[in-house]
Amino acid sequence: MAHEFEAVSMSWRVARVMREPGWSGEVLAAHPRSCYLLDEDGAVYAVVQQPLGNGPFSIVIPAGPASVFQDLAAGTPVAGDGARLSLGDAVHIGLAAGTLWDPKAYPGLAEDDLVLSSCLAAAYQAAVDAASPASLARLLPYLQEEDLPAPLHDVAHFPRSHALIAGLVDGLAQRNRRRLKVVTASLAGLGPGLTPSGDDFLAGVLLALALAQERRPDATLQEIADELVETAAPRTHEISAAYLRAARAGEVAERWLPLLAALGGSDTEAAAAAARAVTGVGETSGADMLAGFLGGLSAVYRFPPLAEAALPNMRARPSSPPAADSARA
DSSP states (O other), rough: EEEEEEOOOOEEEHHHHHHHHEEEEEEEOOOOSEEEEEESSSSSEEEEEEOOOOOEEEEOOOOOOTTTTOOOOOEEEEOOSSSSETTTEEEEETTTEHHHHHHSSSSSOOOOOOOHHHHHHHHHHHHHHHOOTSSSEEEEEGTTSSSOOOOGGGGHHHHHHHHHHHHHHHHHHHHHHHHHHHHHHHTOSSSSSTTHHHHHHHHHHHHEEEEEHHHHHOEEEEEHHHHHHHHHGGGSSSHHHHHHHHHHTTOGGGGGHHHHHTSSSSSHHHHHHHHHHHHHHHTHHHHHHHHHHHHHHHHHHTTTTHHHTTTOOOEEEEEEEESOOOTTT
């Protein structure tokens, strides 16, 4: 039995491609509420049911039974004529009525360093408090420590993840590109999940770099972001690599927009509430990406360690690179 839908919404990037006749590709992977497509150029797109919401390369369809995508095996042909997308003979999606959605519909980061650091501190505290016990956000208070508390060793990948994300944040603060490349190569693909925890953390760092670049252009940070993607993408699967590239472009899922809006202002309570909402995305994906985002911004702007930044008398440090530039060390 074929399922017929009308698209509810889609990102403008998807619409630009899918609303042109002659698109073709294949099913890359199918899950109960989502299906990923791969075109002839290697670009990844997602078809998701409405509860999952808008994403940077998603077509959103109405909620339906979990069996919608069950007959779509990897390699199933997919074709579009500009008005309709057909996933084999099982799913047909009308494209004309879908509302266009912008994955960059957020303001820039607050210009004042103290305002930004205060909002980041509020988001940090909320993330650590609300995140799943298996999320990398739980490691944020210990990035300055060599060892983790004993209870955190119960999560199998935590000891290795702790060392790697601490190395990534420190390498970014020092603009140490050699170290960043080594750490990224080990972090990519690490941990559980459709998008592994290490990839989610890297996506958060890449989003931080994209927003930092828009706030204050920095050629070194732009090169670092490119190198992180070039290093990580070949070491993980196509879906995760697509999310890394979207983050590099500053493109986010809809659930991130309230947090980014809060970081463009001075409302610390809004930042905390929005951070808590992001931690609820997926099993750990939202919290893992948020951990990378917070760690990345604190490193870029050399704010005090986030654990210290949550204290009332925190002050922001200068955001310029160290005098002895170690970018190519």
